[in-house]
Amino acid sequence: MTFPENNSPANEFGTDLEIVERTEPADGVVALCLRHPDGGPLPPWSPGAHIDLVLDEDLVRQYSLCGDPADTGTWRIAVLREADGRGGSQYVHDKLAVGDRVRVHGPRNNFDLAPAPRYLFLAGGIGITPIVPMIAAAEAAGADWSLVYGGRRRASMAFADDLVTRYPGRVTLVPQDERGPLDLPSLLGDPRPGTLVYCCGPAGLLDAVTTACADRPAGSLRIERFAAKEQSAPVRSDGFEVELALSGTTVTVAPDESVLDAVAAAGVQVLSSCREGTCGTCETTVLAGTVDHRDSLLTPEEQAAHDTMLICVSRAACPRLVLEL
Incomplete structure (x- = not known):
């Protein structure tokens, strides 16, 4: 069983796309379809990918692609209005309309x-x-799968009716006001x-699922967080050195400074977006040293390897790191 891969380098694509359709698939949710202004093909992507929308000079947000990877002409995203968010979703809901153009980077x-052989999607x-x-890919591959989809109310659950109609018997809807959590x-x-569990949603759900799957084999749970998880104090309270192997430079990272900012101050530019350890844009190869992983993206197995880190939030657990920069 195989799935199509997205072999395009991260951030290779960056241009203005036009909004050609705007719909509301659920209460408080806006779906946008984007295409290249000249109608040309968009870069390939695979299920689980997201794109960066540059909404304003200091407002960059990541949104999952939820359309069909086989459609090379358009990309679709869906955005929930977050009343207590950081402004990205409100910008999308209040300012973006059909015909507007928005800067996009990705996919990643x-x-x-x-x-x-089988999946449980939560x-x-x-x-x-x-x-x-993901569901469409699992179905096309002939895998055994089921989806359990929870929400506050049925009317707030985007794509719910379409999923139930398209995949009868495989989708269970759990509106909380009707059936509880x-x-x-x-x-x-x-x-x-042989079952892989894929889960995406609010932090409380992800934490509960992670706890419930603690005894499962490594790698059998895959989650994606939209917001950074809470962190304890750093392993080291003092500064540390970072050697940039490709640049021949060593920088000192202060206790109140990120590796990303220290590297940039030294004149080495690294692509970044979320600055909270959720998007993966600034992921950097670690050549030597032990990392204090503080991201919300890498799996426990990936973190334990100490061969990569998200330099926007993660720090050193030792006096000196060597990075492939």
Whole structure:
């Protein structure tokens, strides 16, 4: 069983795309279809990928692609209005209209769909967006799969009716006002061999699913966070050195400074976007040293390898790191 891969380098594509369609698939959710102004093809992507929308000079947000990877002419995203957010979703809802152009970078995939004989997809609210193309890929590959999709109210659950209609018998909707919260002990208590669990949604759901899957084999749970998880104090309270192997430069990172900022101050530019350890744009290869991983993206196995880090938030757990920069 194989899935198409996105082999294009991260951030290779960056241009203005035109909004050609705007719909409201659920209460508080706006879906946008984007295309190249000249109608040309867009870069390939695979299920789980996201793009960066440059909404303003200091307002860059990541949104999952939720359309069809086979459609090379348009990209689709869906955005939930977050009343207590940082302004990105409100900008999309209030200022973007059909005919507008928006700067886009990507696609990038940190939540790729690995081949497996069976899948359990768990989605909470707008976390359904990366799951939609995953389901289509699993179905096309002949895998055994099921989706359990929770939300506050049925009317707030984007794409719910379409999913139920398209995949009868495989989709379970759990509106909280009708059926209560997801019954995770029942869903995850008796795992079937060879099952991968993919989960996306609010932090509370992701934390609960992570706890429920703690005894499963490594790599059998894949999650994606839209917001950074809470962090404890750094391993080191003092500064540390970072050697930039390709540049021949060594910088000192102060206790109140990020590696990303220290590297930039030394004249080495690294692409970055979220600055909170969720998007993966600034992921950098570690050649030597031990990392204090403070991101919300890498898996526990990836963090334990200490061969890569997100330099916008992660720090050194030793006096000196060597990075491939």
